Amino acid sequence: MTTISKEQSQPWAQSGRQPRIAIVGAGMSGIAAVVKLRKAGYMDLTVFEKEGRVGGTWRENRYPGLSCDIPSYFYQFSFEPNPDWTHRFSYGPEIQAYMQRTADKYGVTPLVRFNTPVDELRYEAPVWHLTAGGKTEVFDVVVAATGVLHHPSVPEIPGLEDFAGEKFHTARWQDDLDLSGKKVGIIGTGSTSAQIVGAITEQVEKLSLFQRTAQWMHPLWQKEYGPVWKFLLRHIPGLSKLAYWGVLQSIEQSFVRATLGNKLVLAYVAWACRRNLEKNVADPELRAKLTPDYKAACKRLIFCSSFYPAISRDNADLVTEGIERVEAKGIRTRDGQLHELDVLVLATGFKVSNFILPTRVIGEGGQELGGRWDGTPRAHRAMSIPGFPNFWMLEGPTGPVGNISLIMVSEYQVDYLISSLNKMKRDGLAAMAPKQSAFETYNQAMAEAVRHTIWFTGGCQSWYLDKEGVPNIYPWTPARYRREMRNPDFNEYRLMKDVAEFASEPDAIAESMGAEQAVAA
Numbered sequence: 134m135t136t137i138s139k140e141q142s143q144p145w146a147q148s149g150r151q152p153r154i155a156i157v158g159a160g161m162s163g164i165a166a167v168v169k170l171r172k173a174g175y176m177d178l179t180v181f182e183k184e185g186r187v188g189g190t191w192r193e194n195r196y197p198g199l200s201c202d203i204p205s206y207f208y209q210f211s212f213e214p215n216p217d218w219t220h221r222f223s224y225g226p227e228i229q230a231y232m233q234r235t236a237d238k239y240g241v242t243p244l245v246r247f248n249t250p251v252d253e254l255r256y257e258a259p260v261w262h263l264t265a266g267g268k269t270e271v272f273d274v275v276v277a278a279t280g281v282l283h284h285p286s287v288p289e290i291p292g293l294e295d296f297a298g299e300k301f302h303t304a305r306w307q308d309d310l311d312l313s314g315k316k317v318g319i320i321g322t323g324s325t326s327a328q329i330v331g332a333i334t335e336q337v338e339k340l341s342l343f344q345r346t347a348q349w350m351h352p353l354w355q356k357e358y359g360p361v362w363k364f365l366l367r368h369i370p371g372l373s374k375l376a377y378w379g380v381l382q383s384i385e386q387s388f389v390r391a392t393l394g395n396k397l398v399l400a401y402v403a404w405a406c407r408r409n410l411e412k413n414v415a416d417p418e419l420r421a422k423l424t425p426d427y428k429a430a431c432k433r434l435i436f437c438s439s440f441y442p443a444i445s446r447d448n449a450d451l452v453t454e455g456i457e458r459v460e461a462k463g464i465r466t467r468d469g470q471l472h473e474l475d476v477l478v479l480a481t482g483f484k485v486s487n488f489i490l491p492t493r494v495i496g497e498g499g500q501e502l503g504g505r506w507d508g509t510p511r512a513h514r515a516m517s518i519p520g521f522p523n524f525w526m527l528e529g530p531t532g533p534v535g536n537i538s539l540i541m542v543s544e545y546q547v548d549y550l551i552s553s554l555n556k557m558k559r560d561g562l563a564a565m566a567p568k569q570s571a572f573e574t575y576n577q578a579m580a581e582a583v584r585h586t587i588w589f590t591g592g593c594q595s596w597y598l599d600k601e602g603v604p605n606i607y608p609w610t611p612a613r614y615r616r617e618m619r620n621p622d623f624n625e626y627r628l629m630k631d632v633a634e635f636a637s638e639p640d641a642i643a644e645s646m647g648a649e650q651a652v653a654a
């Protein structure tokens with residue numbers, strides 16, 4: 134622990150100074166946080182970024198075919214409408230350029246300490262001690278904007294280390310690798326894999342796709358935007374907003390309803406996916422292998438029009454026999470066959486239970502976040518955790534992450550954070566954290582409601598499920614989440630004026646740690 138002066142530990146809302154806010158991560162939610170916090174008058178901001186550029190997922194993912202399956206006019210910041218999107222569904226490099234441009238334009242970039250991963254966050258009421266790059270500093274508020282899909286999940290397949298060719302995870306794409314004339318193997322059949330298969334099959338000598346589970350796919354209605362439309366967007370006031378709102382409504386009324394269990398929309402999605410498969414895969418044997426045995430939209434629905442034509446090509450092989458092991462020359466499947474490969478791509482997804490971990494986060498009473506979660510991360514309204522005062526997450530556990538714009542979700546969450554800071558300022562609070570009881574009520578209601586969603590009833594395994602097999606995802610409509618984020622109920626929080634007094638109350642600490650943990654302690 135660093136020794137700090139009395140002035141440094143004086144609650145910001147009682148001393149009239151600005152709160153020192155640390156934002157961990159300079160991806161899209163970190164950028165949104167800086168822009169909106171500054172607009173709201175919170176100016177003392179420091180962003181810690183583990184890599185050398187802003188952009189988060191769009192900086193890390195550079196694989197061929199990378200695109201966003203959420204329409205461009207909806208996958209943008211509300212404060213930075215872009216009339217120049219070239220396509221209805223933007224390609225990765227264009228989104229990354231937009232992130233960089235926005236960060237530069239709004240003065241985010243100079244606030245970022247690049248190549249500075251945060252090692253530890255320790256709460257010493259009422260401030261956080263943040264250790265990064267061997268240095269410990271004090272902050273009043275910490276905002277974890279670390280994203281969900283950023284820790285590559287590398288499968289434990291025997292022999293993986295023995296492979297003699299190039300081998301990498303999709304989020305670690307080798308930029309200078311020429312795939313022409315190569316035998317390429319891809320393990321995994323999620324959204325990432327579908328986009329890569331669609332993009333590279335034509336150029337490689339042979340593409341072997343190792344499928345453990347077939348996926349339902351909806352066509353992606355891609356379209357290039359012409360100059361007239363871009364001119365209108367630029368010059369007609371409100372047209373950009375209308376486009377944003379139009380897409381929001383169409384998604385909320387269609388795919389969102391499907392995932393939440395609306396039978397009619399689900400029937401449409403199932404029909405559209407089946408028709409997509411039948412129309413685009415002529416070979417009945419291949420079609421059978423590509424037909425999932427669970428309901429459409431149970432896994433994160435894939436939107437892709439290039440996959441079926443690519444996997445139907447003569448140089449593509451869909452391997453459904455299980456993987457026995459990896460060898461120096463390729464992959465041996467359980468039927469004894471060796472699939473020779475020059476390049477092995479792991480499209481095996483991400484460790485989705487980590488969020489800010491493995492950063493050590495230590496809250497009240499010395500409790501560690503990793504231990505508290507124990508592989509089953511939960512949060513109050515996807516943003517805060519009992520026992521971790523003045524600590525907020527963007528895109529934290531239990532948030533709405535299924536088939537909608539995460540930029541929109543992050544912006545709602547930043548608005549909620551600002552309302553909370555304003556409350557602290559108004560009431561001269563030293564700290565706030567959700568009550569254990571409010572956290573439990575929220576999570577129990579969620580656990581009940583999520584059982585009616587297709588993620589639970591659809592009969593599949595997916596990254597939405599936690600280690601208990603329960604979807605860790607917001608089970609109501611995004612419109613409801615929007616209302617909740619706009620109207621915080623501060624009765625759900627412990628609002629602390631005098632932290633020293635609070636810390637000496639055993640009952641309060643027990644509540645903050647959760648009853649069982651406190652008993653064990």
Ligand code: N01
Nearest residue numbers: 200201202288321322323324325326345346433480481482
């Ligand atoms: O990862 P995934 P992803 N042996 O977890 C397989 C977002 N995204 O990177 O289904 C063999 O979906 C696994 O098999 P199974 C989007 O939210 C968005 O593709 O578990 N196979 C599965 O097929 C998406 O949902 C866009 O049986 C193994 C695959 O690997 C999320 O990112 C674009 C295995 C992992 O699929 C993640 O997508 C791209 C093993 N040991 C991604 N382990 C947009 O357009 C795993 N698999 C916005």
